[in-house]
Amino acid sequence: MGLLPVGVAVAPFLLLLSLLSCPRIAYSAEQKRLTSILSFGDSYADTGNLVRWEDPVLESVNLRNPPYGETFFGHPSGRATNGRIVLDFIADALGLPFVPPVLSRGQNFSTGVNFAVVGATALNLTYLQGHNVTVVPPINSSLKDQLRWFEKLKPSLCRGVHAASSDCLGESLFIMGQFGGNDFLNMLIASNMTLEQARSFVPEIVNTISIGVERLIRHGAKYIVVADIVPVGCLPHLIKKSWQYSTLSATGCLKSFNSGLSQYHNALLRRRVDVLRRRYPHTRVVFAEHNRTMVAFLQDPDHFGFNRSTTLVSCCGGGGPYNQNQKAPCDTPGATACAAPSEAIIWDGIHLTESAYSSIAHAWLHGPYADPPILPIFFYF
Ligand SMILES: *[C@@H]1O[C@H](CO)[C@@H](O)[C@H](O)[C@H]1NC(C)=O
Ligand SMILES: *[C@@H]1O[C@H](CO)[C@@H](O)[C@H](O)[C@H]1NC(C)=O
Ligand SMILES: *[C@@H]1O[C@H](CO)[C@@H](O)[C@H](O)[C@H]1NC(C)=O
Ligand SMILES: *[C@@H]1O[C@H](CO)[C@@H](O)[C@H](O)[C@H]1NC(C)=O
Ligand SMILES: *[C@@H]1O[C@H](CO)[C@@H](O)[C@H](O)[C@H]1NC(C)=O
Ligand SMILES: *[C@@H]1O[C@H](CO)[C@@H](O)[C@H](O)[C@H]1NC(C)=O
Ligand SMILES: *[C@@H]1O[C@H](CO)[C@@H](O)[C@H](O)[C@H]1NC(C)=O
Numbered sequence: 355m356g357l358l359p360v361g362v363a364v365a366p367f368l369l370l371l372s373l374l375s376c377p378r379i380a381y382s383a384e385q386k387r388l389t390s391i392l393s394f395g396d397s398y399a400d401t402g403n404l405v406r407w408e409d410p411v412l413e414s415v416n417l418r419n420p421p422y423g424e425t426f427f428g429h430p431s432g433r434a435t436n437g438r439i440v441l442d443f444i445a446d447a448l449g450l451p452f453v454p455p456v457l458s459r460g461q462n463f464s465t466g467v468n469f470a471v472v473g474a475t476a477l478n479l480t481y482l483q484g485h486n487v488t489v490v491p492p493i494n495s496s497l498k499d500q501l502r503w504f505e506k507l508k509p510s511l512c513r514g515v516h517a518a519s520s521d522c523l524g525e526s527l528f529i530m531g532q533f534g535g536n537d538f539l540n541m542l543i544a545s546n547m548t549l550e551q552a553r554s555f556v557p558e559i560v561n562t563i564s565i566g567v568e569r570l571i572r573h574g575a576k577y578i579v580v581a582d583i584v585p586v587g588c589l590p591h592l593i594k595k596s597w598q599y600s601t602l603s604a605t606g607c608l609k610s611f612n613s614g615l616s617q618y619h620n621a622l623l624r625r626r627v628d629v630l631r632r633r634y635p636h637t638r639v640v641f642a643e644h645n646r647t648m649v650a651f652l653q654d655p656d657h658f659g660f661n662r663s664t665t666l667v668s669c670c671g672g673g674g675p676y677n678q679n680q681k682a683p684c685d686t687p688g689a690t691a692c693a694a695p696s697e698a699i700i701w702d703g704i705h706l707t708e709s710a711y712s713s714i715a716h717a718w719l720h721g722p723y724a725d726p727p728i729l730p731i732f733f734y735f
Contacts, residue, residue: 387525388448388449388450388525388526388527388577388732389464389465389525389526390450390463390464390465390466390467390511390523390525390526390527391441391444391445391448391450391453391465391466391526391527391528391529392453392466392467392468392469392504392523392526392527392528392529392575393441393453393466393467393468393469393470393528393529394469394470394497394500394501394504394528394529394530394531394533394566395469395470395474395529395530395531395532395533395581396470396471396472396473396474396475396532396533396535396536397434397470397471397472397473397474397536397704397705398434398439398440398470398532398535398581398584398644398705398706399439399440399441399468399470399529399531399532400432400433400434400439400455400468400470400471400472400474401431401432401433401439401441401442401452401453401454401455401468401470402431402432402433402454402455402457402458402468403432403455403456403457403468403469403470403471403472403495404417404432404471404472404473404491404495405417405418405430405432406432406455406457406458407457407471407493407495409491409493412491412493415472415491416683416684416685416686417430417432417433417434417472417685418430418685419685419686420685421436421670421684421685421690421691422434422435422436422684422685423436423437424436424437424691424695425437425695425696425707425708426438426708430685432455434472434701434702434704434705435701435702435705435706435707435708435711436669436670436691436695436701436707436708437707437708437711438452438708438711438712439708439711440711440714440715440718441453441468441470441529442711442715443711443712443715443716443719444527444529444715444718444719444728445466447715447719447729448527448729448732450465450466451465451466453465453466453467453468454466454467454468455467455468456468456469456503456507463507463510463511464511466526467504467507467511469500469501469503469504470500471493471495471500473490473491473493473495473536474495474496474497474499474500474533474536475489475495475496475497475533475534475536475537475540476496476497476533476534476537476559476562476563477496477537477555477558477559477562478494478496478497478498478499479492479493479494479496482537482540485555486545487537487540487541487544487545487547488540488544488545489540489544490540490544497533497562497563497566498562498566501566501569501570504570504573505573508523508573511523521574521576522574523573523574523575523576524574524576525576526575526576526577527577527578527579527728528570528575528577528578528579529578529579529581530563530566530567530570530578530579530580530581531563531579531580531581531582531583531642532581532582532583532584532644533559533562533563533566533583534556534559534560534563534583534619534623535583535584535586537552537555537559538552538583538586538615538616538619539586539589539591539592539704541555542586542592542595542596542611543591543592543595549599549600549610549611549614549615550614552615553614553615553618556615556618556619556622557622559619560619560622560623560626561626563580563623563626564623564626564629564630567580567630567639568630568634571630571634571637575637576636576637576638577637577638577640577731577732578637578638578639578640579639579640579642579718579724579728580623580627580639580640580641580642581642581643581644582619582620582623582624582641582642582643582644582645583616583619583620583644583645584616584644584645584648584706585607585611585612585616585617585645585648585649586608586611586612586615586616587600587603587607587608587609587610587611587612587615587616588605588606588607588608588612588648588652588666589700589703589704590666590667590668590676590677590678590700590703591678591703591704592608592611593606593607593608593666593676594674594675594676594678594680594703596608596611605649605652605653605665605666606652606665606666607652607666616645617645620643620645623641624641627639627641638726638731640718640724640725640726640727640728640731641724641725642718642723642724642728643717643718643723643724643725644714646723647713647714647717647718647723648699650717650723651665651699651710651713652665652666652699655699658709658710658713659696659697659709660697660698660699660709660710661694661697661698664692664697664698665699665700666699666700667692667698667700668684668698668700668701668702668703669691669692669695669698669700669701669702669707670684670685670689670690670691670692670695670701670702671683671684671689671702671703672684672686672688672689673688676703677692677703678703683702683703684701684702684703695707695708695709696708696709697709698710
């Protein structure tokens with residue numbers, strides 16, 4: 355569905371090439387030069403903005419302590435996992451350094467900048483609070499706020515190397531998302547709203563994402579990845595709270611939350627991506643799927659090296675069912691990480707492990723869970 359004709363036309367060529375040489379060499383031989391990555395999103399994409407947020411409200415924020423970061427960086431890096439996130443693996447595959455958080459002062463953003471913030475929502479704080487949604491943390495880090503930071507920074511990004519070029523961002527990869535997951539968690543968990551109440555916000559959320567992408571395109575974005583959301587009904591943090599309101603699927607997820615909320619969001623978002631492609635044919639918009647990758651993990655954990663008996667058990671937590679003890683979240687006394695994080699999918703009840711993020715990145719870069727896969731774009735377009 356939705357594959358551009360060019361994708362179909364080049365398929366035999368791709369096959370031929372992969373017969374001739376290993377893909378890595380083929381890509382680097384003719385890869386279009388990508389100069390930078392600009393990222394917008396929430397805790398699935400933050401590389402250190404929330405922990406740098408100067409706000410007393412956030413002093414108690416988790417992620418500041420081990421075992422966050424234990425597997426890759428060896429110390430908490432501001433990422434909401436034990437190591438690298440999807441964005442890190444994408445940067446790596448494209449031959450670019452890790453994308454620095456915009457709040458890391460004195461950084462050189464010539465190869466990329468990350469606006470994503472742990473807890474970021476699609477809808478803005480004023481709007482959500484005006485609709486009786488308790489937002490945690492209550493800061494202005496929504497999609498629109500992130501776009502404003504980008505717009506403020508843009509003149510400096512476009513100085514220097516690309517000064518002469520009118521489209522200084524035409525060789526940058528923009529990654530939009532995920533957005534929406536926190537809107538739903540704030541509604542369902544922090545505000546105790548019903549599934550139906552949360553569902554009523556979906557069109558506005560998808561609209562906000564779509565308008566955000568259009569704004570990036572007007573700023574010269576040509577390559578944009580739009581990410582869908584993970585099935586929220588598969589997050590132990592929500593399962594623990596809401597299991598009595600929904601039956602569980604064969605893979606252990608809350609059925610009605612997935613079908614009523616995430617699936618609705620993802621289907622609407624997918625349709626908007628199709629609209630954007632038709633409206634802006636000079637751009638390449640990738641639809642990248644957290645959902646289908648996650649479903650694949652849960653249906654066939656062995657294939658990805660995950661332990662079948664702990665698919666929905668948090669690796670890091672304070673005990674209890676799903677290893678989810680609200681009183682002892684991942685980095686607090688009493689909580690510990692599991693012995694084999696590489697065999698776990700869920701890191702801390704909401705976020706995934708580095709090994710899960712690595713597999714997601716692979717599925718987005720090479721397929722099958724991105725339409726079209728990211729890497730070939732820079733090869734053919
Ligand atoms: C940033 O880094 C790039 C590439 O390393 C370099 O060309 C550029 O001069 C640097 N810019 C600043 C302001 O230091
Ligand atoms: C907040 O979002 C609402 C609805 O999406 C929009 O009408 C409003 O202009 C936004 N406010 C700010 C300050 O961005
Ligand atoms: C928010 O809650 C208040 C108090 O319960 C209620 O009066 C108001 O109608 C609610 N607003 C919305 C937008 O639901
Ligand atoms: C968020 O932004 C709104 C609109 O600009 C402002 O009124 C509000 O004080 C801000 N809230 C915080 C917590 O910064
Ligand atoms: C949350 O909502 C459910 C049903 O919608 C209700 O039974 C429960 O008492 C509420 N919990 C709190 C803490 O308000
Ligand atoms: C996720 O993907 C599965 C498998 O393709 C699909 O059946 C399901 O409807 C999707 N759910 C969501 C939440 O998008
Ligand atoms: C899977 O996890 C269970 C429970 O922690 C453990 O007993 C078992 O040894 C693990 N299986 C493998 C293959 O590591």
